[in-house]
Amino acid sequence: DIQMTQSPSTLSASVGDRVTVTCRASQRIGTLLAWYQQKPGKAPHLLIYGTSTLQSGVPLRFSGSGSGTEFTLTISGLQPDDFATYYCQQFQTYSRTFGQGTRVEIK
Amino acid sequence: QVQLQESGPGLVKPSQTLSLTCSVSGDSIRSGSYYWSWIRQHPGKGLEWLGYIFYSGIPYYNPSLMSRVTISLDTSENQFSLKLTSVTAADTAVYYCARENYGLYPRIEDWGQGTLVTVSS
Numbered sequence: 001d002i003q004m005t006q007s008p009s010t011l012s013a014s015v016g017d018r019v020t021v022t023c024r025a026s027q028r029i030g031t032l033l034a035w036y037q038q039k040p041g042k043a044p045h046l047l048i049y050g051t052s053t054l055q056s057g058v059p060l061r062f063s064g065s066g067s068g069t070e071f072t073l074t075i076s077g078l079q080p081d082d083f084a085t086y087y088c089q090q091f092q093t094y095s096r097t098f099g100q101g102t103r104v105e106i107k
Numbered sequence: 108q109v110q111l112q113e114s115g116p117g118l119v120k121p122s123q124t125l126s127l128t129c130s131v132s133g134d135s136i137r138s139g140s141y142y143w144s145w146i147r148q149h150p151g152k153g154l155e156w157l158g159y160i161f162y163s164g165i166p167y168y169n170p171s172l173m174s175r176v177t178i179s180l181d182t183s184e185n186q187f188s189l190k191l192t193s194v195t196a197a198d199t200a201v202y203y204c205a206r207e208n209y210g211l212y213p214r215i216e217d218w219g220q221g222t223l224v225t226v227s228s
Contacts, residue, residue: 001170001171018160018182031212031214032212034213034214034215035148036154036215038154040177042220043203043205043218043221044154044203044215044218045218046214046215046216049212049213050212050214051155053212055214055216078219087153087154089152089154089156091209091213091214092227094167095156095167095168095169096144096156096159096207097156098154098156100153101153101154101205
């Protein structure tokens with residue numbers, strides 16, 4: 001299984017901040033990575049796929065980059081609606097795996 | 108717009124089998140571009156991929172659960188199902204069904220709302 005490790009586990013930030021979440025894969029996954037946002041009591045919501053392609057309707061302040069084993073999700077100008085938990089997921093192998101999540105909380 | 112809806116018992120006794128169904132509307136599970144997936148989330152924890160099934164009926168499972176998990180299709184009802192045998196309290200979780208687009212850049216675009224299953228006597 002490919003292990004996905006996100007850092008940090010929790011991130012404290014203020015509205016307007018630029019924040020970055022990192023996801024590292026235990027082996028190379030090319031660019032087969034997606035990012036999701038989840039709010040309490042709700043299903044995850046797709047933000048980015050193929051490492052950097054923004055899902056339709058997702059604000060442009062979200063961006064993704066990386067390849068191989070290291071990937072980042074950046075939120076440029078954090079908004080009140082962005083306080084949530086973020087997960088990465090790899091699609092390199094038939095057995096899909098998620099990162100453990102990064103909670104973005106209000107500083 | 109596809110919609111997915113999980114259904115099944117909210118309470119299962121230890122050692123019994125957890126059975127959930129995902130009803131799909133707005134698309135056919137015989138569509139050739141999707142994997143029909145199950146994912147769970149333990150209370151306050153992260154997401155765990157359980158497995159998926161292709162329209163051909165071929166499933167793929169999380170290796171750590173492979174001995175206990177079965178995912179199947181019911182094309183007549185446009186549903187797919189999850190069975191998890193020999194459950195323990197550790198299987199208490201919110202269970203999501205989802206549709207994965209497995210194209211050039213795979214992703215899960217559509218999720219059910221999730222259903223909480225508690226394992227307790």
